[in-house]
Amino acid sequence: MYPSRFNYESPKTIEEAIALLTKGNGEAKILAGGMSLIPMMKLRFASPEMLVDINNIPNLNYHRVDADGTFHIGALCRHSDLEKSSILAQHQPTLAATAPLVADPIVRNRGTFVGSVCHADPQGDWASAMIALDGMIVAQGPKGRRTIAVRDFVTGPFQNVLASNEIAIEAIIPATTGTRFGGYLKLERRIGDFATAGVAVALELSGSSVIRAGIGLTGVGSSTVNATDAAQSLVGSPLTSEAIERAADLAAQAAQPRSDHRGSAAYKKQVVRTFVARILTEINSTKTKAA
Amino acid sequence: MTSLYEEVRGDQPGEVPVRRVSIRVNGVNRTADIEPRLLLAHFIRQGLRLTGTHVGCDTTNCGACTVLLDGKPAKSCTVLAVQADGHDVMTVEGMATASELDPIQEGFKDEHGLQCGFCTPGMMLSAKALLEENPNPTEDEIRWALSGNLCRCTGYQNIVKAVLWAAEKMRAQAGK
Structure with missing residues (x-):
């Protein structure tokens, strides 16, 4: 298989890339890691007239914590960079748990975090983590930059709010006021397969009390599911076993899975329930050990 | 050397976008004019006739087409050859020396x-x-x-x- 014919551009600056996208007038696509775009082009699900390869634009491959506590991930930061990152392990438990479960090790060498979020696949792991963390995407277009919350960024399966001449240049995870805890669990038939179901949990605790919670669900809806009721039920009280059970039930209710070859809808809801409970129980025991 | 697809040969000159690339494959610089849609796997197999790189699933699942791109494993069926321009590729043919296996x-x-x-x-x-x-x-x-x-x-x-x-x-x- 090979893609249909396209023009290829490899700009050296973001401004140049935006100019090319403007010229492409909706028929140009950005190529970052290409781990979703190139297969889609080979299968002819996508046939852009122009590819704007951003891999030669310098200073986009980074991830860092700023002095204000915000965490920044550049457009060319690869999954494998995050998987091996000690900064990520230290500051972002939800993302650190997600990184090794994205696709397979070879795909992780090229695929990018920001690209994965933009691709807006309901099966995307990072989107769930970003939803749980209230993450944001910074987009740059001809008129400058804007910041969009990921929950508003994704509008449906494979759809986001970017204009055809905007580039997502960075992802931001807001600073925390409490202590951050989190996890990600995914059930897959084999490594590299799409998730049967996945669960991302991000908590902030002050003492033993939950002051912020986010839960994102992978592969159990037409886009990433933001289990807000489940998350809200945790806020304001300690992680008791009753609270954990209630949140797990609410998350399972928020899931809208379809029965398919990976399992029945009821089974997938049960997986969500189990994973939420498992992550929260694990956080509870880690917290107790730390204290 | 040309590594265009066979099926584009009937096209009128000028219609096909072509780019010149230089890719270092197993330590040797290989320069070619290619279509941007040429996959790295096809560049290696059809262009360079290095058929040790296998195309299995052709859908980024199986890893049979894995090569080292700047030292890191990459699925060459999911990389455009133009993306490897100026980069270093190692295929299985580059592992052994004339006298010794890796x-x-x-x-x-x-x-x-x-x-x-x-x-x-x-x-x-x-x-x-x-x-x-x-x-x-x-x-x-x-x-x-x-x-x-x-x-x-x-x-x-x-x-x-x-x-x-x-x-x-x-x-x-x-x-x-």
Whole structure:
């Protein structure tokens, strides 16, 4: 298989890339890691007239914590960079748990975090983590930059709010006021397969009390599911076993899975329930050990 | 050398976008005019006639087409050849010297790490990247590193043994 014919551009600056996208007038696509775009082009699900390869634009491959506590991930930061990152392990438990479960090790060498979020696949792991963390995407277009919350960024399966001449240049995870805890669990038939179901949990605790919670669900809806009721039920009280059970039930209710070859809808809801409970129980025991 | 697809030859000149690329493959600079849609796997196999790189699933699943791109495993069916312009590619043909097999190749031979052999080039290159980074991997670390490469014959057992064998030999050589 090979893609249909396209023009290829490899700009050296973001401004140049935006100019090319403007010229492409909706028929140009950005190529970052290409781990979703190139297969889609080979299968002819996508046939852009122009590819704007951003891999030669310098200073986009980074991830860092700023002095204000915000965490920044550049457009060319690869999954494998995050998987091996000690900064990520230290500051972002939800993302650190997600990184090794994205696709397979070879795909992780090229695929990018920001690209994965933009691709807006309901099966995307990072989107769930970003939803749980209230993450944001910074987009740059001809008129400058804007910041969009990921929950508003994704509008449906494979759809986001970017204009055809905007580039997502960075992802931001807001600073925390409490202590951050989190996890990600995914059930897959084999490594590299799409998730049967996945669960991302991000908590902030002050003492033993939950002051912020986010839960994102992978592969159990037409886009990433933001289990807000489940998350809200945790806020304001300690992680008791009753609270954990209630949140797990609410998350399972928020899931809208379809029965398919990976399992029945009821089974997938049960997986969500189990994973939420498992992550929260694990956080509870880690917290107790730390204290 | 041309590595355009055969089916574009009937087109009128000028209609086909062409770019000149220079890719260092197994230490040798290869320069060619190619269509941007040419995949790295096809550049290597049809353009350079290096057929050790196999195309298996063609959908980014199986890892048979794995090459090292700047030292890191990449699925060459999912990389455009133009993206490798100015970069370094290593295929299975680059592993052995004229007189000597790579220890990883020896390991696959000694430990019967292959049956049909289709996945083997990709397996060995993933293993090579692992051992560069981690000369003394555990069995779990090997299985994890090779989890993007599928084998439908061996059940993986002897592949893991082969990599352990190679790791031991490479450590012994380095210790000398």
